[in-house]
Amino acid sequence: xxxxxxxxxxxxxxxxxxxxxxxxxxxxxxxxxxxxxxxxxxxxxxxxxxxxxxxxxxxxxxxxxxxxxxxxxxxxxxxxxxxxxxxxxxxxxxxxxxxxxxxxxxxxxxxxxxxxxxxxxxxxxxxxxxxxxxxxxxxxxxxxxxxxxxxxxxxxxxxxxxxxxxxxxxxxxxxxxxxxxxxxxxxxxxxxxxxxxxxxxxxxxxxxxxxxxxxxxxxxxxxxxxxxxxxxxxxxxxxxxxxxxxxxxxxxxxxxxxxxxxxxxxxxxxxxxxxxxxxxxxxxxxxxxxxxxxxxxxxxxxxxxxxxxxxxxxxxxxxxxxxxxxxxxxxxxxxxxxxxxxxxxxxxxxxxxxxxxxxxxxxxxxxxxxxxxxxxxxxxxxxxxxxxxxxx
Amino acid sequence: xxxxxxxxxxxxxxxxxxxxxxxxxxxxxxxxxxxxxxxxxxxxxxxxxxxxxxxxxxxxxxxxxxxxxxxxxxxxxxxxxxxxxxxxxxxxxxxxxxxxxxx
Ligand code: SF4
Ligand code: SF4
Numbered sequence: 001x002x003x004x005x006x007x008x009x010x011x012x013x014x015x016x017x018x019x020x021x022x023x024x025x026x027x028x029x030x031x032x033x034x035x036x037x038x039x040x041x042x043x044x045x046x047x048x049x050x051x052x053x054x055x056x057x058x059x060x061x062x063x064x065x066x067x068x069x070x071x072x073x074x075x076x077x078x079x080x081x082x083x084x085x086x087x088x089x090x091x092x093x094x095x096x097x098x099x100x101x102x103x104x105x106x107x108x109x110x111x112x113x114x115x116x117x118x119x120x121x122x123x124x125x126x127x128x129x130x131x132x133x134x135x136x137x138x139x140x141x142x143x144x145x146x147x148x149x150x151x152x153x154x155x156x157x158x159x160x161x162x163x164x165x166x167x168x169x170x171x172x173x174x175x176x177x178x179x180x181x182x183x184x185x186x187x188x189x190x191x192x193x194x195x196x197x198x199x200x201x202x203x204x205x206x207x208x209x210x211x212x213x214x215x216x217x218x219x220x221x222x223x224x225x226x227x228x229x230x231x232x233x234x235x236x237x238x239x240x241x242x243x244x245x246x247x248x249x250x251x252x253x254x255x256x257x258x259x260x261x262x263x264x265x266x267x268x269x270x271x272x273x274x275x276x277x278x279x280x281x282x283x284x285x286x287x288x289x290x291x292x293x294x295x296x297x298x299x300x301x302x303x304x305x306x307x308x309x310x311x312x313x314x315x316x317x318x319x320x321x322x323x324x325x326x327x328x329x330x331x332x333x334x335x336x337x338x339x340x341x342x343x344x345x346x347x348x349x350x351x352x353x354x355x356x357x358x359x360x361x362x363x364x365x366x367x368x369x370x371x372x373x374x375x376x377x378x379x380x381x382x383x384x385x386x387x388x389x390x391x392x
Numbered sequence: 393x394x395x396x397x398x399x400x401x402x403x404x405x406x407x408x409x410x411x412x413x414x415x416x417x418x419x420x421x422x423x424x425x426x427x428x429x430x431x432x433x434x435x436x437x438x439x440x441x442x443x444x445x446x447x448x449x450x451x452x453x454x455x456x457x458x459x460x461x462x463x464x465x466x467x468x469x470x471x472x473x474x475x476x477x478x479x480x481x482x483x484x485x486x487x488x489x490x491x492x493x494x495x
Binding site for chain 1: 403404405406407409410411412413414415416417418419420
């Protein structure tokens, strides 16, 4: 095992190098620029065999990825924020054609107002596009997730987005344990798609017009492919554990034994919250943490299993649905818990928009308030905007 | 008018389909006759035609029939009646006239 120091962006670019995809088509955007910049150095230095396409926009970048993937290549790209928004149309086309493209993404807020820092509104806005979504808590996880996600994507015919938090992870130096190139190659194996356009002996028609008589059936089969992702993911994550010693469940529980309340959140904030959990547990508080890592497909049973044991759960959402009803993680989690006979009370904290720092004291406050909710059984405020001036 | 799917004996269930609307053959547009979309019909006059082939290269439906490098007519099974051929035809030739389709 090799230990190196790398930022989140360097870690993702390094994973891409070890994967050695056939094609990377990309357009730079802060804070994900470095991922493809570093990767293009690998190309220039002959360390990978990849055909690198410098596109004129993200829309074109992902379109080129779609073409390369239909042709039968192993294809990756990277983007953030507005870049993902510009790819939005093509996200659906890639997913609808079952093309296992992987995006190394850095979560950044969407304009307006313009801002380059972290929140999850970019990927949350694309959660119905038919792509897997993995939110990493640190660089190590981002590195590992790229490798795992690629294998799951190619096995299931479903594309994947692996993301990190802008600057907090993307630009911070971290300790990273990496595999050898050969180990990664052996783990992901050769990509042999069943159907591909360059199979010139057996020409086929890709992406035809699909009207009232068949569109619905094709969408239904796309949803079915998605329903098989979680089982495949669990298997591949276990294989990866054997190789690396690191295991990443779809939903991670941290010190939830005997806990009466929990925070349910994603990304780097989960790592910060772990520190808070350790401190408060020292003081005898019955609290725990559940981290949402895979968000598409929704790991429904895992979320039910993890959250059903608490009296109350505080979701921390790093984006808002603009429905005047809190963030997407809150809304969807409420939906999942509805089926339980005994449901925990659930409240939402929308926090950290545009990179607003979330402090230890903020997380302590959430634990204090949700503990009070569990004690009294009363929710005075279902949705709180945490850390914004002008609000309590 | 039948499209390629309807020409199967029956409509398939979603479980039977190849992923992503893939069709296991090429050039399936040949089965999809678009001629009945037409409300205007291009009429080509061999006498006026100077064989510049502008119509052939611009027709979006490859509906200009060409043999041995010469225009021989219009394929009405596919011509959608867009009128591009008539527009592009050089003024001095004006070899294509658009007329209203009659029932
Ligand atoms: S009318 Fe349009 S479709 Fe028909 S032959 Fe002319 S260019 Fe082609
Ligand atoms: S554009 Fe007009 S003149 Fe030229 S080949 Fe076509 S019909 Fe003939």
